[in-house]
Amino acid sequence: MSNTASGYVPCPNTDQILAGLEFHYGIPRAAFDDWRFWSRMDSGVVSLAPADHEPGDGVYESFGMMMVRRDDHPAAAGTAFVRRFGHLATRNTVQLEGAALANYLQGLPVDSGVADERRGFVIVVGPHGPVGRGLWRRDDERMWLLSELAKPYRHLPESTTDSTEAPA
Numbered sequence: 001m002s003n004t005a006s007g008y009v010p011c012p013n014t015d016q017i018l019a020g021l022e023f024h025y026g027i028p029r030a031a032f033d034d035w036r037f038w039s040r041m042d043s044g045v046v047s048l049a050p051a052d053h054e055p056g057d058g059v060y061e062s063f064g065m066m067m068v069r070r071d072d073h074p075a076a077a078g079t080a081f082v083r084r085f086g087h088l089a090t091r092n093t094v095q096l097e098g099a100a101l102a103n104y105l106q107g108l109p110v111d112s113g114v115a116d117e118r119r120g121f122v123i124v125v126g127p128h129g130p131v132g133r134g135l136w137r138r139d140d141e142r143m144w145l146l147s148e149l150a151k152p153y154r155h156l157p158e159s160t161t162d163s164t165e166a167p168a
Contacts, residue, residue, distance in 0.1 A: 007040075007055060008039065008047065008055045008063045009038065010038060011036075011039040012039065013037075013039070013046075014037045016072075017037060017074045018032060020074035024120075024121070025086075025091055026088075026090030026091040031088050034050060034051050035050060036049055036053075037067065038055070045066060045068070045069055046066075046067045047062070047064035047066050048065045048067045048081065049063060049064030065078075068081075075120065076148075079132045079133065079150040079153050086123040086125065086130025087129055092121065092123065093123045093124075093125050094122045094134060095125050095126075096124055096126060096145075097127060103147075104124055104132075104134065105131065105154060106155060107151070107154050108147060109146050112143040112144065112145060119136050119138070120135070121135055121148070122135070122145070124147075132149035134146060
């Protein structure tokens with residue numbers, strides 16, 4: 001198995017990605033006038049880079065900011081993308097504070113306390129702006145917001161137990 005990765009090419013599905021972002025999140029197409037979408041030739045990963053940047057000749061492991069892992073699902077935007085462009089969203093956002101935000105930042109589900117019909121991906125916004133993506137799931141009685149925050153961005157609480165004790 002080779003350790004090399006294929007290069008990037010201009011994303012052929014840019015129009016569909018922009019339409020998906022506008023439809024799902026309300027992020028206007030014009031927000032990306034100074035950006036270009038790039039596809040990795042060996043996968044469905046789509047990255048975003050300033051319009052005046054291009055990958056040079058050769059083989060690349062990564063280029064730009066990862067936008068999505070599959071070009072057919074722009075609502076599943078990555079954490080870095082959400083933190084950079086999520087403030088432009090006018091739909092499918094949820095504001096969290098206090099314990100709910102702390103749970104989300106730890107990767108724990110957040111109980112919405114209601115049994116409505118919300119579904120799908122949302123941009124999670126904290127007191128200082130967008131923090132990541134969440135996913136609404138319904139059980140028999142309530143809606144839960146599942147944290148889709150990438151592990152490197154999670155804030156885990158400091159351990160308060162002795163290292164010889166099993167956590168409760």
